[in-house]
Amino acid sequence: MKDHPNSWDARAKAHSLFGFTDLPSIEARGTVVLTHGEGPYVVDTDGKRYLDANSGLWNMVAGFDHAGLREAAKAQYDRFPGYHAFFGRMSDQTVALSEKLVEVSPFETGRVFYTNSGSEANETMVKILWMLHAAEGQPHRRKILTRVNGYHGVSVVAASMTGKPYNSVFGLPLEGFIHLTCPHYWREGRAGESEADFTARLAAELEAVIAREGADTIAGFFAEPVMGAGGVIPPPAGYFQAIAPVLRKHGIPLVADEVICGFGRTGEIWGSQTYGFMPDAIIASKAMTAGYFPMGAVILGPDLSDRVEAAVAPMEEFPHGFTASGHPVGCAVALKAIDVILNEGLMAQVRAGAGRMEAGLAEVARHANIGELRGIGYMWALEAVRDRATKTPFEGHLSVSERIANTCTDLGLICRPLGQSVVLCPPFILTDAQMDEMIEKLDRALNMVFAELA
Numbered sequence: 001m002k003d004h005p006n007s008w009d010a011r012a013k014a015h016s017l018f019g020f021t022d023l024p025s026i027e028a029r030g031t032v033v034l035t036h037g038e039g040p041y042v043v044d045t046d047g048k049r050y051l052d053a054n055s056g057l058w059n060m061v062a063g064f065d066h067a068g069l070r071e072a073a074k075a076q077y078d079r080f081p082g083y084h085a086f087f088g089r090m091s092d093q094t095v096a097l098s099e100k101l102v103e104v105s106p107f108e109t110g111r112v113f114y115t116n117s118g119s120e121a122n123e124t125m126v127k128i129l130w131m132l133h134a135a136e137g138q139p140h141r142r143k144i145l146t147r148v149n150g151y152h153g154v155s156v157v158a159a160s161m162t163g164k165p166y167n168s169v170f171g172l173p174l175e176g177f178i179h180l181t182c183p184h185y186w187r188e189g190r191a192g193e194s195e196a197d198f199t200a201r202l203a204a205e206l207e208a209v210i211a212r213e214g215a216d217t218i219a220g221f222f223a224e225p226v227m228g229a230g231g232v233i234p235p236p237a238g239y240f241q242a243i244a245p246v247l248r249k250h251g252i253p254l255v256a257d258e259v260i261c262g263f264g265r266t267g268e269i270w271g272s273q274t275y276g277f278m279p280d281a282i283i284a285s286k287a288m289t290a291g292y293f294p295m296g297a298v299i300l301g302p303d304l305s306d307r308v309e310a311a312v313a314p315m316e317e318f319p320h321g322f323t324a325s326g327h328p329v330g331c332a333v334a335l336k337a338i339d340v341i342l343n344e345g346l347m348a349q350v351r352a353g354a355g356r357m358e359a360g361l362a363e364v365a366r367h368a369n370i371g372e373l374r375g376i377g378y379m380w381a382l383e384a385v386r387d388r389a390t391k392t393p394f395e396g397h398l399s400v401s402e403r404i405a406n407t408c409t410d411l412g413l414i415c416r417p418l419g420q421s422v423v424l425c426p427p428f429i430l431t432d433a434q435m436d437e438m439i440e441k442l443d444r445a446l447n448m449v450f451a452e453l454a
């Protein structure tokens with residue numbers, strides 16, 4: 001089938017450009033073209049089923065055929081299939097979703113702005129901060145602090161925030177985007193340095209960078225509570241407790257990029273709750289609609305809400321917004337998704353299943369070529385190493401994590417290679433049997449690949 005010029009594979013390769021895809025590898029292995037999903041499984045054009053242990057891209061937390069979500073979208077398409085949120089007009093669903101987001105946020109009160117993606121939400125937040133500081137008489141507060149390996153999206157500003165070397169092909173980051181040390185104790189901790197000392201070093205680095213750059217040049221600090229696309233990196237103990245006071249002292253807003261952590265992935269609604277800190281604003285997307293509609297949101301806490309309101313009042317208008325901001329179908333879907341996650345037990349399933357997932361993966365991680373198992377809730381990574389004692393990685397040309405992920409795909413399990421790690425972030429609806437299937441297939445794939453590379 002795959003070799004036929006009219007095969008889905010040939011057609012996919014002919015006229016589509018895949019994102020974040022190594023082209024020689026799809027030439028060698030072929031593409032996977034999907035037709036539909038069933039629970040946590042997706043099905044390709046040959047009828048092969050895959051357990052998608054990455055929830056699509058972290059977002060399809062309710063699986064691929066949730067009846068309630070499909071109904072919510074259909075009903076809203078019948079009622080009012082599209083509108084914007086400009087000129088003082090917005091749909092009733094948009095109003096209702098903003099109320100709901102503020103209600104489930106950690107904030108007493110707040111304001112919500114809608115985008116179509118997480119990248120746009122981060123970029124919107126940067127524009128809001130630039131506008132706000134200028135309106136408050138601090139036009140030089142424009143630099144943005146993030147961390148190496150932090151992922152904040154792909155638009156020009158969001159890519160500049162992202163701490164990944166691949167953005168150099170675009171000549172990014174832009175000037176004024178500063179990346180601090182990745183808060184990964186296992187990799188970045190120095191010989192003999194305790195986790196507490198590591199945390200203290202990162203807080204001291206933040207102080208030093210603020211002193212070097214000048215506090216009055218820094219617009220904001222953005223952080224994922226747990227780094228996702230950087231390889232599932234939970235913060236070292238006490239991290240946010242150490243950096244939040246430094247930021248506060250210098251008047252630098254702390255923005256939690258909760259695009260992955262938000263809506264239950266870590267076992268609480270927000271990763272900032274799991275890690276016990278209060279951000280000034282939250283960036284949401286991905287699971288907010290359970291992946292059933294493209295949508296992102298900026299949720300401003302009370303202080304920033306008041307300040308933005310005061311900054312915008314004397315202006316002719318807040319000159320920002322997307323055509324589909326606050327799309328009524330997206331808002332109806334998000335309202336349903338939040339209800340499903342919080343009230344129909346999806347987040348409870350994460351809390352109940354996280355121990356089983358960790359225990360299962362800990363068994364797998366006993367393999368001598370696994371250097372670290374890390375994660376929380378339903379987001380985990382296993383990092384492969386040539387030598388566990390010295391943490392020596394496999395040689396880059398061996399593409400160890402790609403081999404593991406490819407072998408998993410052959411076995412009917414989708415998981416993602418990231419650096420030398422493989423990432424598992426399954427839909428919240430996983431049954432115990434499906435979780436066992438995920439772990440068993442991963443274990444089999446690891447044994448096959450490590451035997452090849454021995």
Ligand SMILES: *Cc1c(COP(=O)(O)O)cnc(C)c1O
Nearest residue numbers: 117118119151152153257259260
């Ligand atoms: C995915 C992601 C984004 C970008 O979202 P898009 O919808 O892909 O633009 C931003 N921040 C984090 C933490 C993400 O995981």
